[in-house]
Structure formats: C-alpha cells, structure tokens
Amino acid sequence: MRATAEYERKLDAPVGFRLPELGGSPLESRVFTSVYYDVPGGSLAAVGITLRRRTEHGRSVWQLKLPSDDFRLELEVEGRPARPPKELLELLQAHLRHGPLEKVAELRTRRRGELVARDGTTAEVTVDEVAVMDARRVRDRFVEVEVELRAGSPGQLNALAKELAEAGAEEGHGLPKLFRALDYDPNAEPGADSPFAALRSRLREQLREIERHDPGTRLGRDPESLHDMRVGVRRLRALLRAGRDLVATDTSELDGRLKDLGGVLGGVRDLDVLLERLGSEAAELAGEDAKQAKALLASLRSERSRKRSRLLATLRSDAYLALLDDTERTIAMLQPSGADITLDELAAKAAGKLRKAVRELPQDPADDELHAVRKKGKRARYAAELAGQSKVVQRAKRLQDALGEHQDAVVAVERLRELAARGTAEQAVAAGRLIEREETRREEARAAWPETWKKLRKAL
Numbered sequence: 001m002r003a004t005a006e007y008e009r010k011l012d013a014p015v016g017f018r019l020p021e022l023g024g025s026p027l028e029s030r031v032f033t034s035v036y037y038d039v040p041g042g043s044l045a046a047v048g049i050t051l052r053r054r055t056e057h058g059r060s061v062w063q064l065k066l067p068s069d070d071f072r073l074e075l076e077v078e079g080r081p082a083r084p085p086k087e088l089l090e091l092l093q094a095h096l097r098h099g100p101l102e103k104v105a106e107l108r109t110r111r112r113g114e115l116v117a118r119d120g121t122t123a124e125v126t127v128d129e130v131a132v133m134d135a136r137r138v139r140d141r142f143v144e145v146e147v148e149l150r151a152g153s154p155g156q157l158n159a160l161a162k163e164l165a166e167a168g169a170e171e172g173h174g175l176p177k178l179f180r181a182l183d184y185d186p187n188a189e190p191g192a193d194s195p196f197a198a199l200r201s202r203l204r205e206q207l208r209e210i211e212r213h214d215p216g217t218r219l220g221r222d223p224e225s226l227h228d229m230r231v232g233v234r235r236l237r238a239l240l241r242a243g244r245d246l247v248a249t250d251t252s253e254l255d256g257r258l259k260d261l262g263g264v265l266g267g268v269r270d271l272d273v274l275l276e277r278l279g280s281e282a283a284e285l286a287g288e289d290a291k292q293a294k295a296l297l298a299s300l301r302s303e304r305s306r307k308r309s310r311l312l313a314t315l316r317s318d319a320y321l322a323l324l325d326d327t328e329r330t331i332a333m334l335q336p337s338g339a340d341i342t343l344d345e346l347a348a349k350a351a352g353k354l355r356k357a358v359r360e361l362p363q364d365p366a367d368d369e370l371h372a373v374r375k376k377g378k379r380a381r382y383a384a385e386l387a388g389q390s391k392v393v394q395r396a397k398r399l400q401d402a403l404g405e406h407q408d409a410v411v412a413v414e415r416l417r418e419l420a421a422r423g424t425a426e427q428a429v430a431a432g433r434l435i436e437r438e439e440t441r442r443e444e445a446r447a448a449w450p451e452t453w454k455k456l457r458k459a460l
Contacts, residue, residue, distance in 0.1 A: 001075055001076070001077045001085075001087050001088075002075070002076045002077075003073060003074070003075050003076075003221060004073070004074045004076070005068075005071045005072075005073055005074075006065070006071055006072045006073070006074050006148065006149075007070065007071045007148070007149040007154040007157065008071075008072075008146055008147060008148040008149065008157070009146070009147040009157045009158070009160070009161040010144060010145070010146055010172050010175070011144070011145040011146075011147075011161060011164055011165065011169035011170060011171060011172055012142070012143070012144065012145075012169065012170045012171075012172040013127065013143040013144065013145045013164075013168065013169040013170070014143065014168065015129075015141070015143055017127055017143055017145065017167075017168060017169065018127075018167075019113065019114060019125060019127060019145075019164070019167070020163055020164070020166070020167035022114055022116045022125060022160070022163065023116065024114030024115050024116035024117070024125065025114060025115050026112075026113075026114055026115075027111075027112070027113045027114060027115055027124065027126065029110070029111065029112045030056065030109075030110075030111040030112075031056070031108070031109070031110050031111075032054055032055060032056035032108075032109055032111075033054070033055045033056075033106065033107070033108050033109075034052045034053070034054045034055075034106070034107045034108075034109065034177070035052060035053045035055075035103055035105070035106050036050060036051065036052045036103070036104050036105040036106070036107070036178045036181075037051045037052065037053070037084070037101040037102065037103055037104060038051070038101070038102065038104045039095050039096060039098040039099050039100070039101060039102070040098055040099035040100075040102065041098050041099075042104075042184075043095045043098050043211065044092075044095055045104075045178070045179065045182070045184055046208060046211075047067070047208050047209075047211050047212035048067040048176075048212060049064070049065065049066055049067065049095070049212070049215065050063075050064070050065045050176050050178050051063070051064050051065075051084065051088070051092070051101070052178070053079075053081060053084075055081075059078075060078070060079065060080065060081055061076050061077065061078050061079070062076070062077050062078075062079045062084050062085055062088055063075065063076050064084075064088045064091065064092075064215070065176070066215050066216050066219075066225075067212060068216070068222055068224060068225070069224060069228075070154065071154070073216065073219075073221065073222065075087075075088065075091075075219075084101065090218070091215040091218050091219055092215060093214075093218075093315070093316065093321065094210075094211050094214040094215070094315075094320075094321065094324060095211065095214075095215075097321045097324065097325065104178070104182065105132065105178055105181045105182060106132075106133040107130050107131065107132055107133065107177055107178075107181055108130070108131045108133060109128050109129065109130050109131075109177075110128070110129045111126050111127070111128050111129075112126065112127055113125050113126030113127055113146075114126075115150070116160065118156060118159070118160070119152075119156060120152050120153070120156075121149070121151065121152025121153050121156035121157075122149075122150040122151040122152055123147050123148060123149050123150055123152075123156070123157060123160060124146070124147075124148045124150055125145070125146070125147050125160060125164070126145070126146050126148070127143065127144075127145055128143065128144045128145070128146065128177075129141070129143055130142050130143070130144060130177060130180075130181075132181045140181070142180060144172070144177065144180070145164055145169045147160045147161055147164070194336075195243075195246055195341065195342055195343045195346070196243075196246045196247070196334075196336040196337075198343060198386065199239065199243040199246055199247070199343075199386065200331060200334060202239055202385075202386055203236060203239055203240070203331045203334075204331055206232045206233075206235045206236035206239065207232070207236065207324070207327055207328060207331065209228060209229070209231070209232030209235070210229055210232040210233060210236070210324070211324070212228075212232075213225045213226070213228045213229035213232065214229060214315065216229075217229045217265075217311075217315065218312065218315055220308065223269075223272045226265060226268060226269050226272065227269055227272075229265060230262060230265040230266055230269050233258055233261055233262040233265060234262060234378075235382055236258060236327070237255055237258050237259065237262070238378065238379050238382040238383075239382060239386060240254075240255055241255075241379065242346055242347075242349075242350055242379065242382060242383040242386060243346060243386070245337065245339050245341050245346065245349075246336060246337055246339060246341065246346070247334055247335070247336065247337055248335040248336060248337040248338070249330070249333070249334045249335050251330060251334075254326060254327060254330050257323050257326075258323070258327070261314070261320070261323060264307075264310060264311050264314045265311065267307040267310070267311070268304060268307045268308050268311050270411070271300060271303060271304040271307065272304070273408060274300060274408075274411065274412060274415060275297060275300055275301065275304065277408060277412060278293075278296075278297060278300070278412060278416075278434060279297060281434055281437050281438075282294065282296075282297060282430075282434065284437075285430065285433060285434075288426060288430075289429065289430045289433050290430075291430075292423075292424075292426045292427045292429065292430035293430040293431075293433070293434060295423070295427055295430075296416070296419050296423065296427055296430060296431060296434075299419060299423075300415070300419075342387075343386055343387035343388070344387050344389070346383055346386065346387065347380070347383040347384045347386065347387040347389055347392070348460075349383070350376075350379050350380040350382075350383035350384075351380050351383070351384075351392070351460045353376055353379070353380070354373070354376045354377055354379075354380040354460075355457070355460070357372060357373050357376045358373055358453060358457075361373065367406070367407075367410045370403055370406055370407070370446075370449070371403070371406075371407050371410075373403060374399075374400060374403035374404060374406075374407060377396055377399045377400050377403065377456075378396075378400055380392075380396055380460075381393055381396035381397060381400065384396060389459075391459045392456070392459045392460060395452070395455050395456040395459050396456055398452045398455070398456070399449065399452040399453055399456050401452075402445055402448050402449040402452045403445070403449050405441065405444075405445040405448075406442055406445035406446060406449065409438045409439070409441045409442035409445060410442060412434075412438045413435050413438045413439065413442070416431045416434055416435050416438070417431070417435070419431055420432065
C-alpha cells in the first residue's frame with residue numbers, strides 16, 4: 001500500500017481556462033475515470049473521507065483519502081473493480097457498520113498541466129476538466145485547478161494559487177471533486193433554534209470527529225489522528241456534562257463506556273507525547289548519557305507497542321462498534337429537560353467552577369491540584385465553545401497549554417524515575433540528566449500559568 005501526504009490548493013475555473021505563464025515544464029496529458037463509493041447515509045462524505053476506484057489505461061487502483069489538519073493522506077492499492085482491497089476495508093470498519101459500500105458518483109477527468117519549481121519548492125499545477133456521468137450521459141461539467149506539492153514547503157503553494165487567481169481562477173471551498181459532483185458541503189450545519197438543539201448538534205459533531213479519525217488511528221501513520229480521535233471522545237463527554245441541565249435523558253452509562261474508550265486511546269497518546277518530549281531532550285545529550293537515554297526510550301517504545309495492540313483490539317471489537325451505534329442513537333433520542341437556561345448560563349456555570357478551583361488553591365499548590373484546575377479549565381473551554389464565546393475559548397486554551405506543559409513535565413519525571421529504578425546505574429545517570437531538564441520545564445510552567453489565568457479571568 002502506497003501512502004502519500006497530499007498538500008494541495010484547489011481553485012474553481014471557467015470552462016476553457018488556460019494556465020498563465022508559470023515557467024514550468026509540461027506534464028503529460030491524462031484521461032481517467034474515478035468511481036466513488038460510500039456507505040448508506042453517506043458516513044464517509046460526512047467526515048471528509050473519500051474512497052474511489054480510478055481507472056487509467058486499463059489499470060485499476062483503489063484510493064482512500066483521509067483528512068488531517070493540513071493535508072490529506074492518500075492510500076493507494078491496486079485491486080480488482082468488484083471490491084476494494086482488504087487493507088482499505090479494514091480501515092473503514094467504523095463506517096461499514098452502516099451498511100455495504102455503494103457507488104455514489106462517476107467522474108471522467110481530462111488533466112493537463114505543468115511541473116513548476118520555485119524557490120526550492122516543486123508543485124504540479126493542473127487543470128482538470130471534469131464530467132459528472134449518469135450512466136453514459138454527461139450530467140454536469142466543471143473545471144478545477146489544483147496546485148499539489150511534490151517537494152519543498154507547503155507554504156509556497158499560496159503564491160502559485162494567487163497567480164492562478166489573478167489569471168481568472170477563483171478560490172473555492174477546497175472540497176474534493178466528489179463533493180462538488182454531489183453538490184454536498186460536509187461543513188454545512190442546520191441552524192440551532194434552541195440551546196438543546198445546539199447541544200445536540202455539537203454532540204453529533206464530536207461523534208463525526210471520532211469517525212473521521214478512526215481510520216487514521218487504525219493505520220497509525222499520523223499520531224495526530226489518534227490525538228484528534230481522543231479529543232473527540234473527551235469533548236463529547238465534556239459536552240454531555242456541561243449540558244446536563246438541558247437534558248432529561250440519563251447518559252451516565254454511555255459516559256462510562258466513552259471514558260473507557262478514552263482511556264485506551266490515552267494510553268497510546270500519552271506515550272506519543274512522552275516519547276516526542278524525551279526524544280528531543282535525549283538528542284541534546286552526548287557520549288554515554290546519549291547511549292543510555294536511547295535505551296530508556298526503547299523501553300517506552302516497547303510499552304507503546306503493547307498499548308497500541310490493545311487499542312487496535314478495542315477498535316476491531318464488536319463492543320466498540322456497538323458503542324458508536326449507541327452514541328449515535330442516544331444523541332438522536334435525547335429528551336430536553338425543559339429547563340429555561342441559556343448556553344451563556346451553562347458556560348458561566350462551568351467558569352464558576354474554574355474560578356472556585358483557582359481561588360481554593362494554596363500558596364504553593366501541589367502538582368495534582370494544578371492538574372485538577374487544568375481539567376476544570378478544559379471543561380470551561382468546551383462550554384464556552386458551545387456558547388460561541390471565542391475570546392474565552394482562546395484564553396482558556398492558553399491556560400490549558402501552560403498547565404498542560406506543567407503536567408507533561410510531572411508525568412515525564414515520574415516515568416523517568418520508574419525507568420531509572422528498573423535500569424542499570426548508567427541508565428539511572430542518564431535519567432537524572434533528563435529529569436533535571438524536566439524539572440526546569442516544570443518550574444517555568446508553574447511561573448507562567450498565573451498570567452494566563454489573569455487574562456482568562458478578565459474574559460469570563
């Protein structure tokens with residue numbers, strides 16, 4: 001299976017659009033057909049995932065595109081037309097629970113373009129003339145211009161996109177061709193006419209986040225997929241808690257199951273954070289200390305491997321798929337409490353708990369007391385997101401970051417001491433060097449967080 005990180009810019013263009021003088025070398029013209037698939041209800045499209053079979057010169061390949069923060073990960077496997085390869089189907093189990101894959105669109109594309117090199121960056125700039133097919137009849141046509149990175153910095157793509165816009169192309173929504181063919185915008189949300197409806201909409205959004213990043217978490221190539229999936233679980237639970245006054249339905253049993261899932265995800269994610277953190281610090285050591293630090297990190301990587309195996313077993317289980325179904329069903333069947341309370345009042349309630357927690361801190365708070373404040377800050381942030389309080393959200397995130405840095409240092413020191421106790425004398429010395437660095441970072445975070453709290457308190 002070939003995997004490629006796609007950094008690209010998409011623009012709309014009129015029929016007959018010609019590329020301006022870009023100073024590139026011509027690419028070979030291409031003609032290919034793409035058949036797109038989804039499950040009943042459009043679960044893949046709803047989270048920005050596309051699955052297609054592309055045929056060109058008699059060769060058939062299956063391509064699965066997974067969304068990420070700044071790029072899309074394209075997975076490509078050769079396979080027969082009748083059914084996607086097993087490697088791709090295994091990544092889509094959370095979506096296949098809705099039903100079997102079915103054809104949703106067929107596009108025929110004529111592509112021409114140039115390979116452009118600028119300031120150390122190389123990109124393919126192509127014009128795609130796309131025909132949307134209905135059996136053998138052309139139902140619609142559109143033209144799309146793509147700027148796709150081949151080497152160098154993604155930031156340089158903006159300059160090329162600007163030149164194309166000046167030549168008559170227009171900034172589009174950046175949506176995949178499939179969504180344009182279906183006239184579908186996955187980001188469109190119906191308006192919420194009540195606090196309860198807004199809560200339900202946000203809960204559905206978090207379930208989609210879990211489903212969006214499930215395939216990437218299974219694949220394991222991008223640690224951010226796991227991070228984003230875990231955040232989706234956390235936000236879902238936090239919103240259920242923050243909106244408790246709006247809901248008559250008892251969601252405690254569901255919350256417990258989501259907590260268990262979050263724990264399994266967190267077991268791997270926490271080690272990702274720890275390994276990245278200690279890896280950068282170990283790289284600054286020299287000689288024997290560097291060698292022994294490497295041995296310490298090897299122990300953590302073995303632990304991560306075991307926890308990832310447990311995570312994959314969880315994601316492949318019937319219990320996990322049932323949890324997704326039950327979460328979807330529970331959100332759909334939530335009953336409003338009838339309470340006369342606004343989203344701003346819910347946010348104020350969460351903010352009040354945060355204020356109280358900070359006010360009750362002693363002069364020199366213990367590590368776990370600061371960690372408790374961080375968790376309340378996170379809940380206040382999610383409640384503020386629900387209420388649309390952007391300034392509070394931004395400042396609460398800065399508080400979270402400061403206290404998160406503190407907690408990461410505390411955890412790193414604890415783990416290093418455990419490793420030192422089990423290791424050789426030489427490894428204990430290397431662990432001590434790393435502990436010194438973590439203690440410094442811990443003290444810096446302790447000194448920094450009060451200022452972030454002052455700024456947040458003014459916005460509450």
